[in-house]
Amino acid sequence: MLKKIAIEKISQLAAVLMEKGTLLAPVKEVSGHNFAEIKDPKQVDLDFYNTIMSPKGAFFPHKEDFVKYKIGKPLSEVEPAVLNLKPAFLFGVRPCDVKSFEIMDIHFDAAGIIDPYWRFRREATTIFGYAYDLSQPVDSADFYNTLGIYAADPEGSDIFMVKKDKELLLKAITKKGENLLPELTVLKDGITADEKYFTEYVNKGKEYKTRFMTLDQEVVAKKLEDIFDNTDFWTKMSAACLSCGICTFVCPTCYCFDICDDTLFGKGTRRRVWDACMFTDFTLEASGHNPRTQVYQRLRQKICHKYSYHIRKYGVISCVGCGRCTRHCPVNIDIYSIVEAALKA
């Protein structure tokens, strides 16, 4: 099923989705675009390359309250946070980011421990994937081709969207998408030519080249294990690293968090907050010992986790090549170059 709408009428589609539930879509902010809950349909802006922050926050917010409590009161008086389970629509997600949800599902759903917050949000959400604009140049930081992802891959989206001149074509990919699409009455039916355009666009996406290297999972996992002790290599790779948290916060597949108690005058909230392996206190133990005091140890952990341990444990690389970590690094550290150098080390 294929539908379409003029891009200038996108706010009408937004309004329909807002009536049905919560709409999360790209919004232009001072420093660039980010996904945000839409309050005014006019806010939705599809004129973006990719967002600064990844869309992981839609399912795994930067901060998530679990319970409110009072010190000295029995456990029965604890108030668990109530999840807003209205249907949600995550609109305009790039194909590489769509892929990241699958990787994150491993940790929050499939690896034996079910995180209800992640799962419920995932179940309630319909994902509108959005192909990169193939007429625009690719950003030099991107390398999703290396991870086997292409600029117009519909896989993983419930509904996939491509731009056709001044129109947006929407095609249902999953059952969820097929159920929703006919309900969006502002959309017009696509014609045969649109179908053809859509299929061709998806194929053309394969020709839209990002940086590419042949990456054999087994080889890279083994290589990183072998050079774990090569301190010279890691020191060199991390010479510029400031050890800030930007790369992990913008990353769609970084999932580390900290559980914090925020207590004042006997009343408190227990919540989960994103944490980053690049922070000094990330590995600080209660004894005062810290196994990763050096910057090179922390950068090594980040690279090895994504490109070695994750393969060994779950069979996939924990990276989708979206290029955010490289693009937003204040000192231009490039994970792609580090992996490339590691393979040659």
Place this chain on the structure above:
Amino acid sequence: MTDFKKIEENLKTESRRLLKEGLVTVVLAYGKGFDENHPMPYAAKTIADVDSIVFNEYCNYNMARYLVRYPQGTKIAIAVKAADSRAVIQLIQEEKVKRENLVILGIPVQGMKNPKTGEVIDSKTTCGMYNPVLYDILLGEEVHGVKSASPYDVLAEYEKMDKDARWEFWKGQLDKCIRCYACRKACPMCYCDPCFIDQSKPKWADKEPQSPGNMMYHLTRFHHLAGRCIDCGECSRACPVDIPLYLFHKKVAKECEEMFNQQAGMSIEDKPVLVDFRVEDSDKILE
């Protein structure tokens, strides 16, 4: 001004010589990044490493940030532009590095660009100087006769705001903060170990990216830098959400200059204003 290619050549020649003669064990300069527009801070430790040194208009990093990473006593050569040299001076004043352990390679330059936005970096976000204040070897001709706006001009709008408006302004700006701490990590003067915000006993602020934790972090950091910020603008360039941190630092720097008649990092003979006492110091703050 000497062109970028020539400066790069001089930088390489001097680095090779210093390493070869054993005068230094490391040269802090700029190296190749993933493409030409994205060079990186770089530490050359061997003569072969020097081949990867580059210098172009995107080499805006303040290498003084990396000085405190090396054990005291390490002989270091450091490439500095104008503001960066002030950071080196400030670090010498604060006894984090010793003058005799440094070979300062001065780069007089104008028209540096922010690799993220392509914007020219000028007195809006930095001190707007072109020539290094302190150096041992100059890698190009000093820039003279180019007019530069006062680094405090950008404050005009900000100073029009009253106290309440300023509070609202900063509340709005600091609400954007995602607490990645890139600002403090990019700052050459932020070397506390541990930083107060990382402490858990006492815990000064919560970890989540919202007020009042964001306020606590930034306002404390702002004031820790009073009289010490040398206005290189690295914090603002590092910020992924574009918080104009430079505004606060410039405002405090301006007040320090008015009260104590001293700019941070201008002479190794000075003491940081807030650890120094002079009878003639301003009493304005007590009035």
